[in-house]
Amino acid sequence: MVVVQCVEQGVVQRNSQVNQDSLAMVILSPRIAAMARPGQFVMVACSKTGQSPLLRRPLSIHAVDGDCLTLLYRVVGQGTELLANMNVNNSLSILGPLGMGFAIAERKHHCLVGGGIGIAPLLFLARAIRRAQPDSQITLLAGARSDLELLVIEKFQPGVEVLIATDDGSEGHHGFVTELLAEITGDVEVYTCGPTPMMKGVAAIARKHSWGCQVSLESHMACGMGACLGCAVERSGVHEGADKYVHVCKDGPVFKAGEIWA
Amino acid sequence: MVVVQCVEQGVVQRNSQVNQDSLAMVILSPRIAAMARPGQFVMVACSKTGQSPLLRRPLSIHAVDGDCLTLLYRVVGQGTELLANMNVNNSLSILGPLGMGFAIAERKHHCLVGGGIGIAPLLFLARAIRRAQPDSQITLLAGARSDLELLVIEKFQPGVEVLIATDDGSEGHHGFVTELLAEITGDVEVYTCGPTPMMKGVAAIARKHSWGCQVSLESHMACGMGACLGCAVERSGVHEGADKYVHVCKDGPVFKAGEIWA
């Protein structure tokens, strides 16, 4: 697959709070929007080039609407804070689209499992599945600590069945999102993004049922394009030499679960 | 003299262009405004603390109006560019007032000589002289490369006679501002701020006439309060050991001309 990227000066169209600590930013970025596929990400310069923070920040592509990208991000540190302070018509440098996205499997049932901000890449994916396989069933299992944290789930509807789990029971199932998988059966492909323990749990259940399972990983990144080797993650199984690790930015961020966890 | 300083979170009231490359920023900063004297300066944090640029920037106090300070600044680099991009109601950390200001001499005629942005501290001074010695004569000699560069001179009037010199003759005398001093006679104190060659020229003329002459110097600064010894400037005459240099931030920025240039 030929991966094509560019650096584009995006223009903020909207930057609005979706809950206490997360925002959705809509950016006019026609070249990247035209190339993007679900599961890919961009590297965003949160400050003017050369100023603090130095490195770009990796963010998944949450949605593509025409010439615009939407990013859904949680404010956790200096970079995301600068993003949160951006206003309409501000411009920012975006590098992308990067990485290998989700592969839409030939399945009857697509089960998307998101934990917290891990829901970000799943909207773009849900829409792409709907388009590619209008007759397949799509279920979103969305997990959060409380209902305040449930992000943008209404955007998935209609067309996607949504099941919710919260740690405190304030909405949906009281418990882990992985527990919702008990209700799923059949010819299933699971796509998951969220905290590592959650994804590991999802992968274990998928393996038990012989479902396909694709996981979207995170790793600290410098270049985002396979040059620095900074974003290494260990592969499952015994691999020698330079094959011991895969690189999230280039080989991923989406991997077959079995490639990472035995 | 007891010098009292503080760090205050100033709030921008106005930040407007006065010519192509200079702006005037009015800042609500009541504690510093209450303490400031003409010729003193402040150290402004142009970015949020801890972000680039690291050091504060020294800027003269251009005027004090009630609880507000005005700074008149030329955009020359990263720090002043960030200032230029500030909007009304933005806040910024200000350290001041700093240094020893001008000493208003007991003279019949006060002659203020400003070159380019060196006019900045002279407005506050002119107003203070007017108040302290309502019957004395005040003349501003303002020099610039062209009329486009003539800053805020109308603010000095009424009460101050204004003579202008431009390098290209586009306004006032065609030539150096120092040449305007030929027209000045009598019991004069000269106060000058601007490029070093200009101030040296002014000081030489003043010495010839036995006028008092106070010069406002610049130097790269880190602390602005006498602690780092970074802002040293060599004194005139032969001085041994630690007395070879004076420090612009603490001993100045205003010095008797003879203390610096023999």
Add this chain to the structure above:
Amino acid sequence: MGIDLSVQIGSLQLKNPIMTASGTFGYGEEFSPFVDCADLGAIVVKGISVTPRPGNPPPRIVETEAGMLNAIGLQNGGIERFIDSKIPMLRELDATVIVNILGDSVEDYAELARRLEPLPEVAGIEVNISCPNVKKGGVAFGTVPEMAARVTRAVKDHSSKTVIVKLSPNVTDITVIARAVAEAGADAVSLINTLIGMAIDVDSRRPKLANVIGGLSGPAIKPVALRMVYQVAQAVNIPVIGIGGITSLNDVLEFLIAGACAVQIGTANFINPAVSSELVLGLEQYLTTHQCSLADLIGSVRV
């Protein structure tokens, strides 16, 4: 009762582990509008030599990315003037005062220690060994273990005060120097002094500092400083004082966790003159919130 922030450095007990770094805090008085020096663990005053020094010609400072270069050139009025004009003022400040000393020869250092010995206002001595040894052709005392050890011994021989040796980072293996001064009797080491750097003005094609080279300080050097503190803390059994780019509470904690039992704040004083006393409060709050003692924190890094 509040949390116990005190730390022991040699025979000296500091109220808390937050000190100010030499050359960045004047003689304390400059900061009196912002900091009550009595609240700090200690203040380390600007380096003092036997005879007055004029310092380097200007420009002496230049800003760099997340840091600054300085070439002050160890300007100071000499030990005589220090005793006459600064000691009375320091007495008033009621601070724990550590005097940073520097010399061109081992004898200079010994002489300075001897002169400071009778002064009750001086709680300790910090020996700056980054200076070039004039007699040995200008090689810095801090780069040759034997020379560093000789300076340390000379100061210890003439002083009953706590002696801290301040190490230069411009060496291949800082643990070798640290061990040498520890064996020579240093009560503690402090590190790092500045990294040597340079900047050039492209238009004039001249160095931005009149002295050509200068010392790099500020957040830019923090990772190097933290690594050296970690290495030295493993290498010696005397207290280690961490210095280099410390700006925030998080920075203080990193150095303590790496093995420093106290820290010095340098360049950050220029940006926020109240930072040192804010960090004392911040540390106290952190330990209270995390129900953690200072001893729990120091050297607690798990590798």
Add this chain to the structure above:
Amino acid sequence: MGIDLSVQIGSLQLKNPIMTASGTFGYGEEFSPFVDCADLGAIVVKGISVTPRPGNPPPRIVETEAGMLNAIGLQNGGIERFIDSKIPMLRELDATVIVNILGDSVEDYAELARRLEPLPEVAGIEVNISCPNVKKGGVAFGTVPEMAARVTRAVKDHSSKTVIVKLSPNVTDITVIARAVAEAGADAVSLINTLIGMAIDVDSRRPKLANVIGGLSGPAIKPVALRMVYQVAQAVNIPVIGIGGITSLNDVLEFLIAGACAVQIGTANFINPAVSSELVLGLEQYLTTHQCSLADLIGSVRV
């Protein structure tokens, strides 16, 4: 006719003095959407060893003020795989390719030089001597002049290509190492490699890098790099290639004025992937505007 940007490094003539730094530009192909590698002076590929290396466990990178720490651990597929799978691709790129090599022993370096010798696609070799010498108890080749010289000689003995020795900044006196490798026959030196640094996560009290320590790069280290380039340019008669925090045209000019006859762009590639070719254009424009030749610029600092 445009301005002449070419520079001579040993027997190699570069189109212009802008190169990319090893480990920050992959094997060139990663940057093909942004840079035509044929436009650059040269690309220096990621360090190659005799046998494949897995590299260090993650996390391998962490951001710091105006810089970053990396502990990639010299991950690479080994010389065999490099020749089989990267050389054909590099041939297509039409770039001047310099191969960065690293080893655990002098023999490793010699072996790598021998293997690269027959490849016309390889224009030069950059010898990374920052690696620890496994046989000599892990002391880095780059910190002991005799060891640095031995590695240099071994590579020169097995190579007719231009040999650049890349110096480590983690030494007391970099000019001593530079002179040693120059005398041993190096055609050029490049500097600096990364400064050794560390960062700690305060919450977990663990180093932020799995490898505990890592290499500091980026704008933060520029003043140190520039100082060392200036010193080495005075100390040796072979070309000096400047590396360290170079981001802007102004940075390039500073290094050239300090005495570098070429520069390498490292961390800046991550922030702006097109920066290297933008700098070629920028330099050309600067020289045109200022009616100045490259030779006028190089080493023109007036102290």
